[in-house]
Amino acid sequence: MKRYRPERIFIEESVRESPITRKTLRELPDVPLESIDSLAVLLRETGSLSTGSAKRYLVLAAQRGPFFEACPGGRGRLGIQNVCCNYSVINIGTNCGMDCTYCFLQSYLTNPFLIIYANCEALFGELDRVFSANPRGFFRVGTGQLADSLALDAVTGYGPLLVEFFASRTNAVLELKTKTDQVDGLLGLDHQGKTVLAWSLNPRSIQKTEELNTASIDARLSAAFRSVTAGYRVAFHFDPIVEYPGWADEYAALVAEIFRTVPARSVAWISLGGLRMTRDLKAVMQTRFPKSILPLGELVPGEDGKLRYVKPLRVEIYRRMVRWIHESAGDHVPVYLCMEKPDVWAKVFGCPAPSEKELQGMICRGL
Amino acid sequence: MLSRFDRLEVLGASQLDLGDRTYAITPPWFPLEQLSTSIRKTGIINPLHVEPVNGGQHRIICGFRRAQAAIDAGLEDLPCWVRRKCGRSDLFVESILDNVGSRPLHELEKASAVAKLIEDFGISRQKVLEEYLPLLGIRPTAFHLQRYLDIDQLPEQLKRAMVDSRLELDTALVIAHWTQAEQQTFLGLQSHFKLNVNTQKKLTELLDELRRKTGLSATQIWEQAIGEGDPGSSKSPSAALEQALHSLLRLRMPTLSELEDQYRELKVALRLPPEVRLRPPAYFEGDRLTVSFSAASAGEFREAAERLRAAANTKEMEEIFGLL
Numbered sequence: 218m219k220r221y222r223p224e225r226i227f228i229e230e231s232v233r234e235s236p237i238t239r240k241t242l243r244e245l246p247d248v249p250l251e252s253i254d255s256l257a258v259l260l261r262e263t264g265s266l267s268t269g270s271a272k273r274y275l276v277l278a279a280q281r282g283p284f285f286e287a288c289p290g291g292r293g294r295l296g297i298q299n300v301c302c303n304y305s306v307i308n309i310g311t312n313c314g315m316d317c318t319y320c321f322l323q324s325y326l327t328n329p330f331l332i333i334y335a336n337c338e339a340l341f342g343e344l345d346r347v348f349s350a351n352p353r354g355f356f357r358v359g360t361g362q363l364a365d366s367l368a369l370d371a372v373t374g375y376g377p378l379l380v381e382f383f384a385s386r387t388n389a390v391l392e393l394k395t396k397t398d399q400v401d402g403l404l405g406l407d408h409q410g411k412t413v414l415a416w417s418l419n420p421r422s423i424q425k426t427e428e429l430n431t432a433s434i435d436a437r438l439s440a441a442f443r444s445v446t447a448g449y450r451v452a453f454h455f456d457p458i459v460e461y462p463g464w465a466d467e468y469a470a471l472v473a474e475i476f477r478t479v480p481a482r483s484v485a486w487i488s489l490g491g492l493r494m495t496r497d498l499k500a501v502m503q504t505r506f507p508k509s510i511l512p513l514g515e516l517v518p519g520e521d522g523k524l525r526y527v528k529p530l531r532v533e534i535y536r537r538m539v540r541w542i543h544e545s546a547g548d549h550v551p552v553y554l555c556m557e558k559p560d561v562w563a564k565v566f567g568c569p570a571p572s573e574k575e576l577q578g579m580i581c582r583g584l
Numbered sequence: 585m586l587s588r589f590d591r592l593e594v595l596g597a598s599q600l601d602l603g604d605r606t607y608a609i610t611p612p613w614f615p616l617e618q619l620s621t622s623i624r625k626t627g628i629i630n631p632l633h634v635e636p637v638n639g640g641q642h643r644i645i646c647g648f649r650r651a652q653a654a655i656d657a658g659l660e661d662l663p664c665w666v667r668r669k670c671g672r673s674d675l676f677v678e679s680i681l682d683n684v685g686s687r688p689l690h691e692l693e694k695a696s697a698v699a700k701l702i703e704d705f706g707i708s709r710q711k712v713l714e715e716y717l718p719l720l721g722i723r724p725t726a727f728h729l730q731r732y733l734d735i736d737q738l739p740e741q742l743k744r745a746m747v748d749s750r751l752e753l754d755t756a757l758v759i760a761h762w763t764q765a766e767q768q769t770f771l772g773l774q775s776h777f778k779l780n781v782n783t784q785k786k787l788t789e790l791l792d793e794l795r796r797k798t799g800l801s802a803t804q805i806w807e808q809a810i811g812e813g814d815p816g817s818s819k820s821p822s823a824a825l826e827q828a829l830h831s832l833l834r835l836r837m838p839t840l841s842e843l844e845d846q847y848r849e850l851k852v853a854l855r856l857p858p859e860v861r862l863r864p865p866a867y868f869e870g871d872r873l874t875v876s877f878s879a880a881s882a883g884e885f886r887e888a889a890e891r892l893r894a895a896a897n898t899k900e901m902e903e904i905f906g907l908l
Contacts, residue, residue: 504727507761510796513793513796513797515836515837515838515839515840517837517840517867517869518867518869519867519869520865520866520869525869527837527840527843527867527868528867528868528869529843529868530839558870558871559871560870560871560908
């Protein structure tokens with residue numbers, strides 16, 4: 218895939234000396250730079266840029282709020298309680314240079330810039346405090362909530378710093394989730410098994426039409442293979458799963474291909490999540506990507522207001538996905554659903570949904 | 585802005601080039617009746633603004649509708665400010681200001697103004713976005729700028745329908761991507777059923793998504809939907825429309841429709857009295873069935889409770905919960 222190259226870089230003075238900023242400027246020596254007093258000022262001056270055009274501007278800023286927070290997925294919208302896997306997220310940036318038609322950031326972010334929070338010393342200090350405050354707890358943490366974990370890694374060098382930080386933690390594991398193949402900067406690191414490299418996957422037909430500017434499925438699987446060879450455990454996220462004519466054959470083949478590429482014992486977990494979107498996102502998708510087939514699915518509003526495939530359809534999708542995974546990997550690989558309520562879990566797995574603690578124990582059993 | 589170089593003159597109607605619409609933002613077919621009536625009674629109170637062109641002719645800057653209405657009313661002489669030494673884009677901006685200051689603009693007029701600023705007068709998109717969208721009462725975002733450029737590109741038959749037969753703007757923007765024949769079908773439905781805002785939106789969304797999903801035309805899909813009712817029946821237009829919308833929904837949401845059918849059949853089999861009401865969660869999202877009943881006496885209450893108890897022990901009730 219093509220490496221991200223911004224048209225312009227804006228730098229907040231407060232992060233000018235950060236290792237992230239220095240690395241970024243070394244990697245992109247020819248890109249015009251502009252100093253800004255603060256991100257807020259920049260947003261006021263350029264608030265009218267569209268989602269697509271603003272991605273061409275990279276902003277290196279300081280995170281002024283907390284980096285670390287509980288994943289909002291369990292809570293759901295409107296207070297609806299989904300089954301929670303006790304995941305946590307650290308927000309080291311927002312937005313990415315890729316352009317998936319279904320990306321929720323299109324209607325979620327209040328600004329469309331590509332932002333990296335470069336005050337990494339503050340990040341590591343905060344994580345240290347969080348993990349030390351609860352030494353008996355176990356934290357499964359990801360950076361892929363509001364950005365792709367690795368899309369800018371070759372430029373910013375955030376990944377190696379994170380992997381090395383987590384290598385010395387006894388009660389935390391890091392997941393770097395991506396649609397890229399940019400793992401080579403991580404392969405030689407002493408990760409101590411505390412980092413899981415994860416890929417979001419869809420069949421090739423969906424990748425080509427709905428996941429624009431992302432790495433091909435071949436490239437992602439090849440990166441997964443290289444990661445396993447370097448001793449990492451890997452994870453896969455079928456999210457969003459898309460229903461279309463021929464979906465079953467293509468997903469079944471992809472599941473089988475994963476386990477021909479990497480051994481089941483190297484797969485830390487697999488998550489499944491059906492296509493979902495707010496009505497606002499649907500409107501944005503129809504405007505930005507009028508050829509996308511995704512809004513044409515049989516989507517109905519759930520209790521949280523989000524559109525999802527009608528329940529019998531997604532229960533059937535999940536059941537078949539679970540069966541295909543078990544056929545290829547036995548029951549070695551933990552499989553869980555993302556942002557689904559207990560009634561769907563019960564129908565898919567044939568038993569009551571696990572508690573937060575039980576689910577985390579199940580997912581992390583091999584770590 | 586007027587200057588000492590400008591002169592107030594009375595020009596004959598033949599000295600105005602009504603075909604030169606360089607500065608016009610209102611389509612020439614916009615209704616003029618009210619304005620014509622007013623001008624017939626009082627004449628032109630606010631002079632037109634014009635600029636001289638070759639051969640003694642004048643190009644209208646502000647006042648296209650006034651000029652047309654005056655000519656329709658039989659006026660031969662029209663008071664005009666003859667403008668000199670002004671940049672073309674300055675004159676166009678003046679004409680926009682003149683319109684904005686005198687009446688609320690139609691969305692089509694706003695769209696025409698936005699498109700002309702960029703395409704005819706070479707003003708940058710960023711400047712239009714920042715300076716002129718707010719002037720026109722449009723939110724200054726890239727999304728809205730593009731939306732108004734899209735509105736300007738609407739086919740004329742849709743623009744006319746927006747003015748003549750209450751075709752909604754959002755509907756027009758969706759069906760603008762359809763073929764002309766499909767647009768005609770929709771305009772025919774609009775005219776026949778007098779669709780309100782919500783029904784227009786619902787029907788457009790269903791037809792648009794189905795045509796993209798099936799590859800059939802909106803006309804074919806509509807004919808299929810209307811044909812699924814009883815073609816021989818003499819239903820009222822509203823009943824026929826309701827039936828067609830129902831058929832379209834079944835085509836668009838087959839799994840949900842099947843679920844609803846199953847639920848309906850099972851509910852009938854429970855043979856509950858009408859005062860006992862069962863309600864599944866909306867769209868069958870959720871796992872709880874809501875039951876409500878009313879009673880006017882202890883006897884009625886007991887009767888309803890007994891019927892519910894009997895229903896609770898049937899296989900149909902088990903199957904209903906299986907659907908959730």
